[in-house]
Every structure is written in structure tokens, then in C-alpha cells.
Amino acid sequence: MTKRVPKYFRIYLISLVTFCMLIVSCNTTTNNLKSLQVFRYNEHKNISSLDPAFAKDNSDIWAVNQLFNGLVQMDSTMSVSSAIASSWEISKDGKTYMFSLRDDVYFHPHKLFGKSKTRAVDANDFVYSFDRLKSPQLASPGSWVLKNVQSYKAIDRSHFQIKLKEPFPAFLGLLTMKYCSVVPKEITSHYGTEFRSNPIGTGPYKFKRWEENIKLIFRKNNRYFELNSKGERLPYIEAISITFLADKQSEFLQFVQGNIDFISGLDASYKDEILNSDGELNFKYISTVKMLRAPYLNTEYLGFYIDSKKTEYQSQLIRQALNYGFDRKKMMTYLRNGIGIPGNGGFIPKGLPGHQDSIGYTYQPKKAKDLLNLYKMEYGNQMPEITLSTTANYLSFCEFIQRELQTIGLNIRIEVIPPSSLKSAKSNGKLDLFRASWVADYPDAQNYLSLFYSKNFAPNGPNYTHFKNIQFDSWYEQTLKETDNGNRIKLYKKMDALVLEKAPIVVLFYDEVLRFTLKNVKGLGINPVNLLEVKNVRKD
16 A cells, blocks of 8 residues: 655655755856856967966967067057057167057066055066076077067166167067066066966966966956957956866867867867868857858978989979979868868968969979979989978878879878977988978068078078078068068068979968857957957857
């Protein structure tokens, strides 16, 4: 016989269950509201330092950019705009820069500042920060930024002067690099090398907590100096939370589950899951995900070592044949789901003044074969073969080129070596043909063309191909003295066209910045140097 549960007990159970459901619902709502105040992303490469003097890799630069400011900064159009410097003047000879500083920029609070726990930034802080950057004891990888600087000094608290040894029109672009951020002497001298994990800056966010390889937390700087167009103080989001999952597929799963707000780039582990072959979002993600896409200042290329003892690499005929001999558009469609711009233009990438779409090589297999036959006649080598050195990450691209060139009779042997070995061998002239990329240190075409200036021969400079041309060198030196931006860009175009004609390189493609965000993330934006800016982000 079944016992009947008393009515009062049934009512108690129903009330208890309802109460528990309300508690869960309230907690869920509270957690959702909290997540709207936190911008969450994953850094699979780890972060080595939060000291701007060591902000070399993207992972470090992204984090440091939230904590520190310099004299100037780069906006989304790659134009230099004000930061701590409200304005500046450049002398007629292009050598002297005078910066006027804001008076409302304060360092993040710290007990070492004394009773007030903070203080305003002045010109002497930049003198100290530049001294520190140049210090041999610190050994900053960014010390090269000040290589052309003759002197700098504080004229008074509000004015900072820099004098260059030689005019350098791209110098303001160099100053936007995070290496040139201002730091407080009281804090850096106290912590020494441990400033890497105890950063104090002036940025939109301040350091809160770092469990290395697990989680990094920044909190909103309520005294940040920048305002939006309506006069409202930035930033909007209360905190930034960074996790450190090393596996990109795990990162993608966290994103799909809504546990992180954005991912950057396209990895082979999920490219076919999120994108179709036309480079568009797959239907299942259209309602929950936004894709941001823009040119990236990165040229992927193959480089010939011109000083090789073998005629296959010395010959312009072979180099041009390789340029004509494969279909870049097909390569990007099959291997990158259409992400990336086929490299049919010059070495200067798309998105940078000086880029030209029409000076490069298109797919012309007949012309490639004719050039190869001319080489065979000239050198008497009926079975030319070249060796292409690459890393495992780019093996599929090299195999694609290998298959395409075999159809015209040029044999390519592929050598896969570790990234560190390729970098060393490339610098020391031990590779006759190598895969490489060049990402802009600063957004000026001079940065790309420096790879072909004869005085920059590797290992003492970035001219890994040992390309040498008297006319090119003359134009290059002229650009260093040309203060008119329009005239300088005209010279850049002529130099780039000359390089493509001589073909010491094979442009593969110009990369693109690709970002995926959850639909409720607003204001993240995108830029050609792939700099992460969180100060303008809101979450609905």
C-alpha cells in the first residue's frame, strides 16, 4: 500500500524547489551581467613580460598596450595621432622634434608614490624612459628604435625635445611602438627585473593579478585621460581577463561556447569549421559570430640568395620563371579558404601607401616555360633543380608551388627545418632559396624596402637576399632625406617596381588580419598592424 505524502510536505517541497530555481536563475543572471563587464580573450603563445621595453611579440604587445602610453599612437587608419603628447612640431631640416605634453596624465596608483599614491607624468619621465630603453644593462630588444637619436631632453615639465642624427620621415611611426612607453622611475628602480610582473603605467587599464600560464587580470583605470567623441571617459569595460590555453582548437571551442569574446587569426584546426571555401562565415555561426577582416602589414615571400655559387639562384631568368609559374589565387583558395590577398603586386603590402597592384607577376605558365628554356640555352643546364627551405607550418604552400613548377620542367626539392634553424641559416647566407615573411615594425614602406638596400646585407641587416642595385640604393638614400610625403611615396613605388623586375624575391601573398568576435562585442575594430585596442570596446 502506497503512503500518501502529507499536503503540507508537498507544499514545502514545491517551495524549496522553486526557491532553488530562483537562486540558480539569479546567480546565472548575475554571472551574465558580470561577464558583460569583462573582455575575455586567450593568449596561446603565453606572455613573457609586461615591461614595455621587452614588448617584442604580439602576445606581449597586446597586453602592454592596455597598460602603457607613449608620446604618440597609431590610429585605425595608420596615421600618427596624439597620446601623452597633445601636439608636436618638426624643424624644417627634419631633425628636431618638439613635443608638448598633456598635464592630465597620471601613473596608476602605487604606494611607492607616497601619500598621494600617484603623480602626473612630465617630460623628465620620458628622459628617464628613453635612458632606460638605451641602457646596455637592460638589454631591451627595442633599443634600436633610438639608434638615429642624437639627443633628447626636458625643456621644462611640459616640453620634451628629440634631435635626430639624420632626417628620418618615419620617426613618428617608430615612436608609436610600445618600446617607447613612459614608465615611472620610482617603480622600475624598486622592482628592477621584476617590473615585468609589477607594471605601473598610464594606460586605460591597470595591472591586478597574474598567475603565469593560467590567468592575467587588468582592471579599469578610472583616471584615464582619453575621452570619446561625446566627451565620455574611456574605457568602457571594467576588466580584461586573459587565459593561456596553448591549443588553438581548445581556444576555438571556448569561443564557440561563449567563454571568451574573440579569437584572432585562422588556424588549420578550425578553418573549415567556421569558414566556407569563399572565406565567408559558415551558416551555423552567422547569428552568433561577427568576422572582422582587413589587410595586414605582412608580406609572405620566397627569397633567393643572389650570392649563391649556383647559377639557378643567380639567374634572373629562373627567378622570373618561378614568379610566373604558379597560380597565387588558386593557392589562397585551396590552402587559406580565400583569406589573404594573392601576391600579384609589389613587396610593399596592401594597406600601406606605396603598394601597387599591377607591378607583380600573374600566372603565365607558357611565359615561365619560355624563360626556363632560355636559361637552359644560356647555361647549358638541361635539368635545373632548386632547393626550397621552409618550416613545417608552410609546407603545404611550398608543396603547391613544387607541383605547379614541375609542369613547366623546373624541379624543386623541399627542405623542412625548425624555425630557429631557418632564421639563423637565412641570416648567414646558408640557404639558396627560403620561405620568409616581413611584418612591419612601423607603418612606413621604407621598412619593407630596407630589405633590398645593399648596406643592409645580412647578418648585419635585413637584406637576406644580398640584392644590390646602384639605382635602388640612390633612391633609397633619397627617401631618407625627403620630407614631402607625396614625393617619398613616388620614390617608394619606383624602388618596389625595380625590385620586382629583378626578382630577388617571389611574393606569395599579403596576409590579412582576421578577427572573430561574439555578436554582443561592439567597438573592437581592426587595424593593419593587428594591435589589440580594448579601450573602445562595449558589450551588450
